[in-house]
Amino acid sequence: MTQPDLSVRIGKLYLENPVLVASGTFGYGSEYGHFVDISLLGGIVTKTLTPEPWPGNPPPRAAETAAGMLNSIGLQNVGVEAFIREKMPYLRTLDTAIIVNVGGGPLEEFVYVTERLADCEGIDALEINMSCPNVSGGLDFSTDPRRAAQLIGTLRRVTSLPIIAKLTPNITDITEIATHVEEAGADAISAINTIRGMAIDISTRRPKLGAIMGGLSGPAIKPVAIAAVYQVAKRVRIPVIGIGGISSAEDALEFMIAGATAVQIGTANFVEPRTGATVVDGLAAWCTASDVPAIREVIGRMELPS
Numbered sequence: 001m002t003q004p005d006l007s008v009r010i011g012k013l014y015l016e017n018p019v020l021v022a023s024g025t026f027g028y029g030s031e032y033g034h035f036v037d038i039s040l041l042g043g044i045v046t047k048t049l050t051p052e053p054w055p056g057n058p059p060p061r062a063a064e065t066a067a068g069m070l071n072s073i074g075l076q077n078v079g080v081e082a083f084i085r086e087k088m089p090y091l092r093t094l095d096t097a098i099i100v101n102v103g104g105g106p107l108e109e110f111v112y113v114t115e116r117l118a119d120c121e122g123i124d125a126l127e128i129n130m131s132c133p134n135v136s137g138g139l140d141f142s143t144d145p146r147r148a149a150q151l152i153g154t155l156r157r158v159t160s161l162p163i164i165a166k167l168t169p170n171i172t173d174i175t176e177i178a179t180h181v182e183e184a185g186a187d188a189i190s191a192i193n194t195i196r197g198m199a200i201d202i203s204t205r206r207p208k209l210g211a212i213m214g215g216l217s218g219p220a221i222k223p224v225a226i227a228a229v230y231q232v233a234k235r236v237r238i239p240v241i242g243i244g245g246i247s248s249a250e251d252a253l254e255f256m257i258a259g260a261t262a263v264q265i266g267t268a269n270f271v272e273p274r275t276g277a278t279v280v281d282g283l284a285a286w287c288t289a290s291d292v293p294a295i296r297e298v299i300g301r302m303e304l305p306s
Contacts, residue, residue, distance in 0.1 A: 004287035005294040006280065008042075008261050010239045011162045011187035013125045015042035015097055015262060018295060019252065019280045022243055022266035023048055023101035023127060023166075024073060028087040029094060035273040040280055042262060043097030046087070048129045050103050051112045053079035058210035063199050068218020068245065069267055070197055072211035075103050075129075080113045084120055092122035099164065103129040107151060111158060118159040126161050128152065128186075131168035131193040142168045142193075148177050149184040156185030164241065166190040167232075169221075174228050175235040188239040190264065191228045195221050218267040219245040226258050233259025233300055247275055249282025259300040 006017035023045040026032055038044065056076030063070045078086065083100075091098050100123050104110040110128065117123055130141035130151055141151045142165075152165055165181040167174055169192040178189050194215025199208040207213075225244025233240045239262070242255030247268035255263050268275040287295060 002293075004284055004292060005296070006042075006283060006287070007294075008239075008296060008299075010125070010164070010241065010262060013097060013099075013162045013187075017042040017280050017283065018256065018260075018262035019276050019283070020045055020097075020099065020241070020262060020264045021269060021276050022264035023129065024071075025266045025269040028078075028083070028091065029098075030087070030090045032269070032273050033090075036277055039095040040277040041096050042280075043099055043124070044094070045099045045101055045127055045264060046083075046091075047077050048075045048101040048103035049077055049080045049083050049113050049117075050075060050105075051080055051109050053077065053082065060208065060210050061214075063208035063214070065197075065199060065216065065218070065220065067220035068216060069270070070199055070209060070214040070216055071194070072209045072214030074211065077103075080116045084116065088120060088122055097124045098122055099125045099127050101127045101129050101166075102155075107154060110151060111154060114155045115158050118161065123161060125164060125187075126155075126159065127164040127166050127190055128155065129166050129193075131166050131170075142166075142177055143171050145176050145180040149180040151184075152181045152186050153184035162187040164188040164190050166193055167228075168193045169224055169228055170196050175231050178232045178236050182236045182238050186238060188241060188261075189232055189236065190241045190243055191232050192221070192225045192244055195224065217244070219247070221245050222251065222254075226254055229255055229260050230258040230302070246279070247271070249279050249286055252279050252283060253286065253298065256295070256298050257300070257302045259302075261299055 057074030197216035222245030242260030
């Protein structure tokens with residue numbers, strides 16, 4: 001039996017299949033290498049990197065919700081220099097696409113990290129974390145169209161690597177930001193980052209997160225994420241990567257039918273580290289059962305009500 005073609009392209013980035021693992025949920029890859037064959041994934045997106053090591057937010061940093069989780073990790077990371085020195089040697093051994101997530105506070109920090117990674121062997125693309133709700137100013141670049149375009153345009157001038165802009169749903173119209181980053185030179189858009197939320201322990205009357213508020217992820221946000229992907233995909237010509245509550249091939253297919261070229265598995269990795277590989281297998285099985293020779297044929301093929 002002929003195997004279906006699961007390959008997709010994100011600009012000039014080629015992926016063997018459309019299933020990635022989301023930033024912040026898969027560490028730097030080595031943390032999961034003992035649990036899953038990473039080569040089965042289309043790619044991995046590393047934890048966000050900042051210029052210097054960053055300790056993150058005060059604990060507690062995570063709280064389970066009825067249909068997902070809240071987190072306020074606060075971009076804890078080893079810093080770009082330690083990443084290049086200590087993490088990249090392992091990442092270069094992996095037979096999958098390596099996408100590095102770039103963060104920062106002011107524009108200059110994003111530029112510094114991007115410049116340091118621009119010529120680093122083994123990196124296939126950069127995802128720009130311009131939408132984290134868990135750090136001070138983390139949403140500044142993804143809620144102001146002018147600043148969003150300034151950030152992506154500046155980074156476009158310092159690297160030839162594909163740039164993926166990660167956008168927030170915490171805004172009135174995500175498509176306005178999407179069109180601005182496309183015009184500024186983004187090669188793709190990731191949608192969505194987490195939704196701002198909070199939870200309270202009624203026995204202590206204290207917030208369950210040390211930072212009070214955090215980012216809601218998991219199945220609870222899937223309908224919001226699919227709607228965002230659908231809206232963005234209709235407005236831009238560049239690929240969209242869907243994120244939010246994906247834990248099965250059926251979930252991934254919803255995003256792709258809505259317009260996503262690829263998807264990212266996030267919170268589900270904490271429940272079952274092999275979720276990404278399972279989703280890949282499920283997509284292949286669905287294509288075979290549905291007589292679809294290539295997964296690309298379902299992208300954006302939603303049938304509208306008559």
